[in-house]
Amino acid sequence: MARSPLAQLACGRPSGSGALSETLNNIGSNIDKYYSVASDFINGRRKSLISEFGPYLGRIMIELSSTAILARIDPFRVLVVRKIQEQPDFDLNLSIPSRIEWAGDIIGNNSPKGGGQASDSSKIWSVTAKKDGFSRALLSETFSEIYWRPAVENFIDSSTEIDKFTLISEIHRIDPEKFVTSIRGRAMQLYPSLSKGVHGEVLLPIETLYDTSTVQESLRESIQLVAKLGLVSHWIEVSQYKIPQSRVLRNLENMKGLIND
Amino acid sequence: MTSVIDDEFDDSFILAAEDWPPNEFDQKHKFSKHDESIIRKLVAHGPILLRGGRGSGKSALMIAAHHRMKEFYGERILSFYISLRYLPLLRSQGSDYDRHFSIWLTGKIRSELADQNIDIEFPNVDDSTSLQTSILQLSERIGKRIVLLFDDAAHIGREKPLTEFFDIFRALSTSTVSCKASIYPGVTEFGKRFDVYNDATVIDIVRNDRHGDFNQFFHNVLKERYPQFSRKSFRTGFDPERFAGIVGRAVVGNMRAFIFACNRFRERDSIGLSELGEGFVRLAEEYYWPLLDEVSPKLGSYEPFVEPTREMGEKLFGFSAARNAESLLIHRDIVQHYSKVFEILEYVGFISRREASRALKSGGRGTVFSLNLCNLLERTSGTRFTSEKLDEWIVSPKDPSEIHRSSSELQSIVLPDLNEDRDLSILEMDISTLQRSSAYPYGLTENKIERLRDAGFDTVGRVAEASDTDIKSIQTIGDTYLRRIRDVVYQAIWM
Secondary structure: OOOOHHHHHHHOOOOOOOHHHHHHHHHHHHHHHHHHHHHHHHHOOOOOOHHHHHHHHHHHHHHHHHHHHHHHHOOHHHHHHHHHHOOOOOOOOOOOOOOOOHHHHHHOOOOOOOOOOOOOHHHOOOOOOOHHHOOOOOOOHHHHHHHHHHHHHHHHHHOOOOOOOHHHHHHHHOOHHHHHHHHHHHHHHHHHHHHHHHOOOOOOOHHHHOOHHHHHHHHHHHHHHHHHHHHHHOOOOOOOOOOOHHHHHHHHHHHEOOEOO | OHHHHHOOOOHHHOOOHHHOOHHHHHHHOOOOHHHHHHHHHHHOOOOEEEEOOOOOOHHHHHHHHHHHHHHHOOOOEEEEEEEOOOHHHHHOOHHHHHHHHHHHHHHHHHHHHHHOOOOOOOOOOOOHHHHHHHHHHHHHHHOOEEEEEEEOOOEOOEOOOHHHHHHHHHHHOOOOEEEEEEEOOOOOOOOOOOOOOOOOEEEEOOOOOOOOOHHHHHHHHHHHHOHHHHHOEEOOOOOHHHHHHHHHHHOOOOHHHHHHHHHHHOOOOEEOHHHHHHHHHHHHHHHHHHHHHHHHHHOHHHHHHHHHHHHHHHHHHHHHHHHOOOEEEEEHHHHHHOHHHHHHHHHOOOEEEEEEEEEOOOOOEEEEEEEOHHHHHHOOOOOOOOHHHHHHHHHOOOOOEEEOOOOOOOOOOOOOOOOOOOOOHHHHOEHHHHEOOOOOOOOEOHHHHHHHHHOOOOEHHHHHHOOHHHHHOOOOOOHHHHHHHHHHHHHHHOO
């Protein structure tokens, strides 16, 4: 079955029967389901309970997509978690300390630690840096320097359809050094704002905080955020299951109307 | 008396969105698909910074969002459109700025509540902490979320007070109150507490001439503002849509320059390549270069940069004209060294930043700028707009010409030292500055200027500081002309 455009951008085109491929297929299948309902909310085909379910959909699409992209770039963490979940004593009732976490695995801790992970990128590569000082989070400064910035530059210099898609024009208008900073900043606003609607923290009338226009825009932005990451991930040298530029563009075409394009 | 004064008005001279009477705004403004997506973000909850050059359409988008919230989302949202064109905000810092801002915003909120017949007493407050509490309480009492749209938050010549503004912006943004503000591309001083990537979403307003709906968008504007163009005779295979697209590209997508250009072309019965070429060169001479003179006295501490900017403009257009290039790829070190100069060039619409970073063939990376075709044609040998130029500049443009790091082209441009405390010199300029001219197309008549001078308002600053009552006490000046005076003063100081 053909994957949704978002699942294809995030998960690529997994092949074979290995653990990574299987994991990405599972994540892709889940993204498809949420993406379909989110599309209905954005297009106004589905209206009821948008305040209640919209924030959940936005958040889960960000989580699943960023986990898939992380798995394609640096599979270690995701495969460890998968292995743990395969153990006979894995129990849904238990809290799993090694689970994939938003702050630690996706955003990354930006406080300096003996060199290594630092907020100032020039200090990352200190000769005194310790091994555990280098964050392996998807949006960490280390990932930005090693993977994202070169990929954005490769993408910019090779892309031919700059003007057909707003999403691509936006990438061209950001300095490659600021790409991760801008994505991380937006993610750090969007994710907590969606989470408040998921955790039942809201004690004010939910329609006031999550009115239709706000939820629709948050869903668009959630998709756009991970679509942008997914797109560039196909220009990262080491990322797995990459899809060619023509297929990336076809996916963007198929998302028109949903995202701000 | 206002009937006589009304005769002096011509809506084709209205270049700024905020100058339209509210009841005509929606009819006179057209938005592209991309604009509509920006309006949606302005309506949705969350902090937004809308970034765009002079005349790029920031105010129009904010006013449209405000109107839509009132009309379609009134049940859930209460919105306030607040112009920050208030002289004390340009002149104060620290707690003074906080006090002026709080008093100004309080007044605007009270006035809007009265206009919307909302029977709630909003307290008079003069500090941002009380303001934050009062706005939150207002939201609770009416059971709606609140959107505050701050227009003209940043001024190109005055960066100091922005720290305070962004602190207030951040403090007022809560789970039921969202702030949106318009800023210029060169705004970089956000203060220590405001993180531009974490505390707001920045949206760039760019009209990309290579985007599918570019021609159609400018054609829609043309149809609405200038219906007479549909009756004109077009040559060289042109039609109104193609004409609108070419003029839109020539002015690098800047709406205010587009309106200005159409005002010139509407005098023509027939339009072909030669008329377009003549019109573009006239725009360069009578609109673009004079803009530098208009902008100069409102640059504050950056006023000494006007001459290097003029020199940079001449060199860039000369370089491009010699290579028949409509865009330039300039090494990042050069752009960084002359950052304020490039900002001023963008602000006046000479150039438009198309891409932040692209590899140069000679090594390194640089910024891609589109050039306005009016100044480019003016510097081209023969200054004729031919079918070859149409092809090379618009239909199938080639790759941008490159200015590499060690290029000698721009090395002679010297940046003078700046005095950071320099005030805006426009405020001290004689009132005659506001007389109708190429810099102020809808400026004041000689008669009105003399009346203002006789009443003691002899500088632009004094008129800006005067109360409505003081100005209306001058014979023959009523509400209509008061508005006109305010618009011209706003243009002189802020736009």
